[in-house]
Amino acid sequence: MNSLVLSFQEIKDTQLSLVGGKALNLGALSKIQGIQVPDGFCVTAAGYQKALEQNETFQALLNQLTMLTADDRDQIGEISEKIRQIILEIKIPSDVVKAVIHSLSQFGEEHAYAVRSSATAEDLPHASFAGQHDTYLNIRGKEAILQHISKCWASLFTNRAVTYRIKNGFDHSQVHVSVIVQRMVFPQASGILFTADPITSNRKLLSIDAGFGLGEALVSGLVSADCYKVKEGEIVDKKIAAKKVAIYGLKEGGTETKEVHFDLQKTQALTDFQILQLERVGRQLEAYFGCPQDIEWCLADDTFYIVQSRPITTLYPIPEAHDQENRVYVSVGHQQMMTDAMKPLGLSFFLLTTNAPMRTAGGRLFVDVTSMLASPDSRKMMLGAMGQHDPLMKDALTSIIEGGDFIKPLPNDQSSG
Structure with missing residues (x-):
């Protein structure tokens, strides 16, 4: 060639x-x-x-x-x-x-x-x-x-x-x-897989849209899709749509839109086993490309075929962390009522003049407050100070703490500022 x-x-x-x-x-x-x-x-x-x-x-x-x-x-x-x-x-x-x-x-x-x-x-x-x-x-x-x-x-x-x-x-x-x-693959089901939730931007929550037949019915908005949410190998949410029509290929070429039999309209397009199988494929591709992926897939003869994988461009960037632990970041700019992105020189200046655990993302500064929220004493001090000048931020941090399982607790003497 x-x-x-x-x-x-x-x-x-x-x-x-x-x-x-x-x-x-x-x-x-x-x-x-x-x-x-x-x-x-x-x-x-x-x-x-x-x-x-x-x-x-x-x-x-x-x-x-x-x-x-x-x-x-x-x-x-x-x-x-x-x-x-x-x-x-x-x-x-x-x-x-x-x-x-x-x-x-x-x-x-x-x-x-x-x-x-x-x-x-x-x-x-x-x-x-x-x-x-x-x-x-x-x-x-x-x-x-x-x-x-x-x-x-x-x-x-x-x-x-x-x-x-x-x-x-x-x-x-x-x-x-x-x-x-x-x-061409002539699938029994097809759809889109996001390795990060496109609604919440949660990088640990994988989202799958699925329907019967070719994926064009979903892409074109002709039908609503099933939506499955998967987190760390466990299906945490399923919404089964009424899939009234599907698009199929014709033997002589081209496609046709067919009505889905009434008994199948509210049936899952993918079984639970297939959902978890597809999640593993998605995580493999995310690891290979090094960023969250928007993946087009189809299922034929019990085999998942991948027809496209691209970066998800709508996710807000997050500070880099060299581990898989949960992190909580507070925006420095919002504390100072400076919500616009900063120039590289300004970011460098702040990073050089502070001992705080600052990180950058999207042209903005963030403080990593994870360890401060993990220890009871430092958590109390931080929430008290936050409540005096930004009650909404305090409420957001309180919601994270009350979630119970997002931050690993530390003894008082292991917190850091």
């Missing part, structure tokens, strides 16, 4: 600008022992660039797009539509076509494939681009796959994707798109 097409196994972790964030993650996932990833390949961004580099009309429209702000909605829509039309009508370069057909012959032309966009500014730690670019499921035959590669290229210029780039400061001319062609 050449740089126009790479199998997942051939993708290197330095090739973000060639394959995009989604394909880069799939390349990493495919190399993790014990993790099942459907086979496939990536039509790299080199093919997209080759198709459009000599098109003067495209370049002129791109220049017009760079002059707009997010408020110029009508102009964004008008120019983006013209760009999409150009991309859909342009002929895919012959060497790209040849490379795709060669890869299909190796993976099996008779199989159904998911054809998915992977932009070079996508699934980044600071900007996920989730849902901005298109995915097409259950595509069969080389002609249909080539057609949908063009559609994925064009989805780089949907109104929503263009507006997202403008708002996040990305240069349109510097963002390219590769296309993932991945063997």
Whole structure:
């Protein structure tokens, strides 16, 4: 294979600008022992660039797009539509076509494939681009796959994707798109796994959304999902939704929406055993990538397949601690009525001029008060002082203490300030 097409196994972790964030993650996932990833390949961004580099009309429209702000909605829509039309009508370069057909012959032309966009500014730690670019499921035959590669290229210029780039400061001319062609899995259940609770930001509480059939029903909001919460190998909460419809693949290609039999609508999409099995997969991926993950999964023939894993970008950063113990931090800025992020120089100054156990996160200072709350005497002094100038903070700390099991108690003589 050449740089126009790479199998997942051939993708290197330095090739973000060639394959995009989604394909880069799939390349990493495919190399993790014990993790099942459907086979496939990536039509790299080199093919997209080759198709459009000599098109003067495209370049002129791109220049017009760079002059707009997010408020110029009508102009964004008008120019983006013209760009999409150009991309859909342009002929895919012959060497790209040849490379795709060669890869299909190796993976099996008779199989159904998911054809998915992977932009070079996508699934980044600071900007996920989730849902901005298109995915097409259950595509069969080389002609249909080539057609949908063009559609994925064009989805780089949907109104929503263009507006997202403008708002996040990305240069349109510097963002390219590769296309993932991945063997379809026809699951009995699928969904999303968050290794940190997206609602509470609790890093120890894992959250699973699950439904029947393909995951598009959940992503599109067509159905409500079951929601399972798992903490340290124990299911601590389950909410079973009425799953009235599900999306399934058709043998001839494409998908259909079917009604779920009434008797199954309130049935768990996953058994308790499967929930805990999926939790272990999630924790393995979190450990591998080194940060909380947003994972797309599907279950077929009693096997969990992972089709995507990206960092959760909505979690507020927390101070680093080199152990797995629970910690309680108090914001220094809120005590001083300075809620904005501080400059690096200001953070450094505070850290150099105090003996307090200060930590930084998100451009803000925090004091680690865990040990002060663990000892009865120091806890009493701290709560008393806090109550005089910040009663709400005192209430929050009191709630943590009354929880009983968050902080390990220490004798009075082991507390530290």
